[in-house]
Amino acid sequence: MTLLTLENITHYYFSKQGATKSLKDISISIQEGEFISLLGPSGCGKSTILSIMAGIIQPTEGNVSLKEKAIQSPSSEIGYMLQQDYLFPWKNILDNILLGPKINQTATNKIKEKGMELLQEVGIEHVATAYPDALSGGMRQRAALVRTLINDPMILLFDEPFSALDYQTKLKLEDLVAILLKTYRKTTVLVTHDIGEAIAMSDRIFVMNTNPGTISKVFDVPIELRNEQPFLARRHPKYQLLFDKVWDELDNRKNVAFLGGGK
Numbered sequence: 001m002t003l004l005t006l007e008n009i010t011h012y013y014f015s016k017q018g019a020t021k022s023l024k025d026i027s028i029s030i031q032e033g034e035f036i037s038l039l040g041p042s043g044c045g046k047s048t049i050l051s052i053m054a055g056i057i058q059p060t061e062g063n064v065s066l067k068e069k070a071i072q073s074p075s076s077e078i079g080y081m082l083q084q085d086y087l088f089p090w091k092n093i094l095d096n097i098l099l100g101p102k103i104n105q106t107a108t109n110k111i112k113e114k115g116m117e118l119l120q121e122v123g124i125e126h127v128a129t130a131y132p133d134a135l136s137g138g139m140r141q142r143a144a145l146v147r148t149l150i151n152d153p154m155i156l157l158f159d160e161p162f163s164a165l166d167y168q169t170k171l172k173l174e175d176l177v178a179i180l181l182k183t184y185r186k187t188t189v190l191v192t193h194d195i196g197e198a199i200a201m202s203d204r205i206f207v208m209n210t211n212p213g214t215i216s217k218v219f220d221v222p223i224e225l226r227n228e229q230p231f232l233a234r235r236h237p238k239y240q241l242l243f244d245k246v247w248d249e250l251d252n253r254k255n256v257a258f259l260g261g262g263k
């Protein structure tokens, strides 16, 4: 069943300097339980698409809907996780996590228990009463993930959530997130610059072009890779084949040739 639909989206940013066409004719249909990635050069409009999906900005033309209902503003049905964790430094981890339910007036004892369970699942229940400053970057992102999951959103939007982390922590978190998404059967959109991450985590990859942002190609990730945990998917022979195809689509060959590595 289709969960989220973007239909012929065009978007302009307006400023004193004039109008910037950020997106042109973007159409994306995401099925329930699916994981898709948006991959493309800087400035191609990945974050703008995510902001439109989150209801933070409206498209200039076209329609965006969640379960056939137009998305017009942010809601707890849509979870948004960014590169920065935005944890409040004056609140402990559990209070940071319970902030959404408190605002929505759903912070019952059951929700608090669920918060503790989720903290346990991501391996940081021992820091529930600690303050964000005392946590490593990876632990903070785990807390941010719990804060996103506790509202039980229909769809998760991830804007480069692993990019500020060291490589080992990033790989570990990718596996953890993949397990949680399967357990809670979440639909997910990931914005990333990392081809490997997109291949290892996604069902489909949307490669974008820039000026204005368009979708140049959609890649289906082979089932053999989708059945593996992200870390192990990277070792599969089909991983490198797909990596090369995506690399070519991103026009990177030209850059390699320029550096003396190509034909």
Ligand SMILES: Nc1ncnc2c1ncn2[C@@H]1O[C@H](COP(=O)(O)OP(=O)(O)OP(=O)(O)O)[C@@H](O)[C@H]1O
Residues within 6 Å of the ligand: 013, 014, 015, 020, 021, 022, 040, 041, 042, 043, 044, 045, 046, 047, 048, 049
């Ligand atoms: N608030 C804004 N006002 C004017 N132009 C903007 C604004 N935000 C983004 N843009 C422009 O819109 C285009 C798309 O930006 P966006 O941030 O969505 O790209 P991106 O693919 O997410 O980039 P990156 O990978 O660098 O994060 C770019 O040309 C950018 O300069």
